Amino acid sequence: MISAKKKPAKAIALxxxxxxxxxxxxxxxxxxxxxxxxxxxxxxKVCGCILIAVGSILxxxxxxxxxxxxxxxxxxxxxxxxxxxxxxxxxxxxxxMGIVWALAQPVVTVCMYYIVFDVVFTAKAQAVSGGVEVPYxxxxxxxxxxxxxxxxxxxxxxxxxxxxxxxVKKVLFKISILPIIKIIxxxxxxxFFIGVMMVIAxxxxxxxxxxxxxxxxxxxxxxxxxxxxxxxxxxxxVFFRDLLQIISIGLQLFQWATPILWNIEIVPDxxxxxxxxxxxxYIVEGFRNSIYGDTWFFEHFYSSTYxxxxxxxxFCLGALIFKRSKTHFADVL
Numbered sequence: 001m002i003s004a005k006k007k008p009a010k011a012i013a014l015x016x017x018x019x020x021x022x023x024x025x026x027x028x029x030x031x032x033x034x035x036x037x038x039x040x041x042x043x044x045k046v047c048g049c050i051l052i053a054v055g056s057i058l059x060x061x062x063x064x065x066x067x068x069x070x071x072x073x074x075x076x077x078x079x080x081x082x083x084x085x086x087x088x089x090x091x092x093x094x095x096x097m098g099i100v101w102a103l104a105q106p107v108v109t110v111c112m113y114y115i116v117f118d119v120v121f122t123a124k125a126q127a128v129s130g131g132v133e134v135p136y137x138x139x140x141x142x143x144x145x146x147x148x149x150x151x152x153x154x155x156x157x158x159x160x161x162x163x164x165x166x167x168v169k170k171v172l173f174k175i176s177i178l179p180i181i182k183i184i185x186x187x188x189x190x191x192f193f194i195g196v197m198m199v200i201a202x203x204x205x206x207x208x209x210x211x212x213x214x215x216x217x218x219x220x221x222x223x224x225x226x227x228x229x230x231x232x233x234x235x236x237x238v239f240f241r242d243l244l245q246i247i248s249i250g251l252q253l254f255q256w257a258t259p260i261l262w263n264i265e266i267v268p269d270x271x272x273x274x275x276x277x278x279x280x281x282y283i284v285e286g287f288r289n290s291i292y293g294d295t296w297f298f299e300h301f302y303s304s305t306y307x308x309x310x311x312x313x314x315f316c317l318g319a320l321i322f323k324r325s326k327t328h329f330a331d332v333l
Contacts, residue, residue, distance in 0.1 A: 010063060017059060024305070025052050031301055044302050051309050058316065069231070069319040072176045080177050084184035091185075106148070106193040110200065113140055134292050135204045142288045143260035145197050146222050149190040150280060151251050153223075156182035157230030158237050158247060161329060169330045176322065179230040183223065190219070197291065206292045214290040214297055222283045225311055231318030235325040238332050258284055282307045 028048045032041075059066065073080070114137050160178040167173050194215065198208070237243040255261075258280045267275055275281055282303050289295040297304055 013067070014060065014063065018056060021052050021056050025049055027301075028052075028305060048302075048305055048309070051313075055309070055312065062316070062320070065323060066316050066319055068323060069176055072174055073180060076174055076177045080180055080184065083177070083181045087181055087185040088188050103189070103192050106189065106196050109144070109148075110137075110141055110196055113137060113144075134288075138200055138204050138206070138292065139263070139288065140261065141197050141200055142291050143258075143284045145190070145193050146218070146283045146287050147255060147258065147260050147280065148193065149186060150222055150226055150283075151255075152189075153183045153186040153226045154230060154233070154251070155247065156186055157226060158233040158244065160230070161234050161238055175326060175329065179234050180227060183227055183230060187219075187223065194219070197287075201291050209294070211290050211294050211296070214286065217297055218283055218286040218290065221286070221307065221311075222280075224315070225279055225283070225307075228311055228315035228318050231315070231322045235318075235322045235329075238325070238329055254278065254280065260284055276303060276306070279307055279310050 025048075028045055031045075157179040160182045161168055161175065163182075164175075164178050167178065168175050198212075201207075233243060233247065257275070258278055259267075259275065264272065264275060264281070264285065282300075285300075286297060289297075
């Protein structure tokens with residue numbers, strides 16, 4: 001039963017959600033790209049509207065289940081902040097150089113790629129959209145930065161319940177905050193790596209401009225993406241430990257399926273949609289568009305719409321799996 005105090009809040013939340021869903025559907029319907037094939041555009045509009053309609057129905061039916069997790073995270077935000085900082089510090093506790101080791105890794109990685117591709121193999125500049133040529137090291141770094149974070153955060157988020165199993169067994173502790181703690185802890189190195197990427201961009205003559213502000217948006221995108229996936233994986237791995245090995249192999253495969261080491265422009269237009277089904281493609285290309293592409297995220301309307309529909313669906317699925325499984329975590333661990 002829903003208390004009298006929660007009913008108005010639920011009504012307001014649903015009203016806001018349906019208003020946004022309707023606005024998105026209208027934008028999707030009336031969006032027009034004169035360069036796009038009419039049949040392909042119609043198919044995208046129909047599929048998008050169907051997904052929005054299905055999502056709206058599911059939110060109405062499962063509202064109470066889906067809002068439990070976000071409410072818990074919001075109410076525990078101060079505790080999450082403290083634990084995330086402690087988690088980051090304890091990784092290097094006992095070493096002489098401490099956090100310096102965390103910052104050294106991205107620097108060494110970038111230097112290695114610079115020596116291999118610019119000095120040894122003298123890699124050619126990559127021709128990106130609009131006929132612009134970009135130094136390969138900058139092109140590669142802009143793709144590796146978001147991927148390294150996604151890989152580390154997903155792995156750490158998946159193992160969060162196993163690592164903090166002593167907290168899982170405590171009755172009063174909200175275990176729902178454990179995955180987000182690991183993901184935030186990984187963000188500290190990611191922010192430093194972004195700084196390294198900016199320095200490299202400046203070295204090659206790409207100086208800060210208004211488009212760089214989009215990096216905040218894309219960092220938020222990858223944070224929510226990995227969080228939504230981690231709630232499902234961290235719950236499943238408690239019962240199925242082999243998932244860790246599957247994720248490890250999957251990350252290696254998806255690194256090559258994501259346009260990080262290669263240019264998406266080499267893919268024929270009729271097959272690009274397959275590459276774009278990978279949500280990390282949206283983020284990787286977004287980082288590149290922010291640094292040297294001078295393109296706003298809303299100019300890629302269908303890609304942005306698909307990405308957020310995927311994230312919302314993943315988060316809802318992950319929240320439901322986590323909620324249904326958490327009563328058995330203490331018994332298994």
